[in-house]
Amino acid sequence: MSDSHSICIVGATGLVGGTLLSLLEKQNFPFNKLFLLASEQSVGKTLPFRAEILPVHDLKSFDFSQCKIAFFCVGNDLAAEYAPKAAAAGSLVIDKSFYYRNHADVPLIIPEVNAAALADCRKMNIIANPNCNTIPIAVGLKPIYDAVGISRINIATYQSVSGTGKDAVAELRDQTSRLLSGQEIHPKVYAQQIAFNVLPHIDDFMENGYTREEMKMVWEMQKIFNDKHLAINPTAVRVPVFYGHAAAVHIETKDKISAAQALSLLGNAPGVKVITGEFPYPTPVKDATGNDAVYIGRVREDISHPNGLDLWIVADNLRKGAALNALQIAEQLIKRFL
Numbered sequence: 001m002s003d004s005h006s007i008c009i010v011g012a013t014g015l016v017g018g019t020l021l022s023l024l025e026k027q028n029f030p031f032n033k034l035f036l037l038a039s040e041q042s043v044g045k046t047l048p049f050r051a052e053i054l055p056v057h058d059l060k061s062f063d064f065s066q067c068k069i070a071f072f073c074v075g076n077d078l079a080a081e082y083a084p085k086a087a088a089a090g091s092l093v094i095d096k097s098f099y100y101r102n103h104a105d106v107p108l109i110i111p112e113v114n115a116a117a118l119a120d121c122r123k124m125n126i127i128a129n130p131n132c133n134t135i136p137i138a139v140g141l142k143p144i145y146d147a148v149g150i151s152r153i154n155i156a157t158y159q160s161v162s163g164t165g166k167d168a169v170a171e172l173r174d175q176t177s178r179l180l181s182g183q184e185i186h187p188k189v190y191a192q193q194i195a196f197n198v199l200p201h202i203d204d205f206m207e208n209g210y211t212r213e214e215m216k217m218v219w220e221m222q223k224i225f226n227d228k229h230l231a232i233n234p235t236a237v238r239v240p241v242f243y244g245h246a247a248a249v250h251i252e253t254k255d256k257i258s259a260a261q262a263l264s265l266l267g268n269a270p271g272v273k274v275i276t277g278e279f280p281y282p283t284p285v286k287d288a289t290g291n292d293a294v295y296i297g298r299v300r301e302d303i304s305h306p307n308g309l310d311l312w313i314v315a316d317n318l319r320k321g322a323a324l325n326a327l328q329i330a331e332q333l334i335k336r337f338l
Helices: 015-026 076-088 111-120 134-148 166-180 212-224 259-267 284-288 319-336
Strands: 006-010 033-038 046-049 052-058 069-072 092-095 126-128 150-159 231-238 245-253 272-274 294-301 308-315
Touching: 006 015, 006 076, 015 033, 015 046, 015 319, 069 076, 069 319, 076 092, 076 126, 092 319, 111 134, 111 212, 111 319, 134 150, 134 212, 134 245, 134 259, 134 272, 134 294, 134 308, 134 319, 150 212, 212 231, 245 284, 259 272, 259 294, 259 308, 284 308, 308 319
Parallel strands: 006 033, 006 069, 033 052, 069 092, 092 126, 150 231, 272 294
Antiparallel strands: 046 052, 150 245, 245 308, 294 308
């Protein structure tokens, strides 16, 4: 292992930060020192890592000049305040929040899709990690986009509560237990009951009737594919699943492609695992949770459109949807720029 890079995880006590820590523990990622950072209420906590017990440092007072790569696993407000400080101190920031994704000077990266865009990483020393839905969908569509082009995408997502954070996971667990025991529930994290329910409401509603979560997919897919003409119509739904996001994706290609041809392309695509057989579909529980691949099944030609193709795409939202993608970005940075 190389000893040339020190790294830090901002938000190490959260779900994404914890997942990143777990990935680092198991993978041969080159670093010589790891700093764990969080807000002041977490200072004094410790987290196990390999044979060590690592302290959690205060984000406010941390000197980012100690750190070559800074993984930001926090929300917009903290990213807006501290990512520029880290970048100014010489850290290359990989940020999972939404705050920088649409910034013209910040590359928005999925290594299997647009790694070449990392050439712009030194403009601000910040790289944005896309939305947890955008990543697996873009990975799945990349080989088809390259082969025959895509003119339009209809997406319906089915997103687990872990996408909201620890409190949402606890709320689903608590509501499920209370409802099964005949007790009343009092939703706090979500506007309405999430247990045994589905909510077509993720993030705030915008003037056009779409939610910000839905528009993130539009803005991010167009930026990642460098295609402002790519038409995208999304609906994002929260479902009572703990981990793993799924999406029903319907595309209209510029040139005709058969389901067999698409399956052949997907079977050779990096990061993709195609599910076929008697039950030709992946699920969050059986396939995605705790695993790194983007799982794709139910690939079929759309009976309503001559150039239509349908796919079912599933991935672990905390791994490939967030922490793993960030780690893969860092690997590309080390290979190309450090």
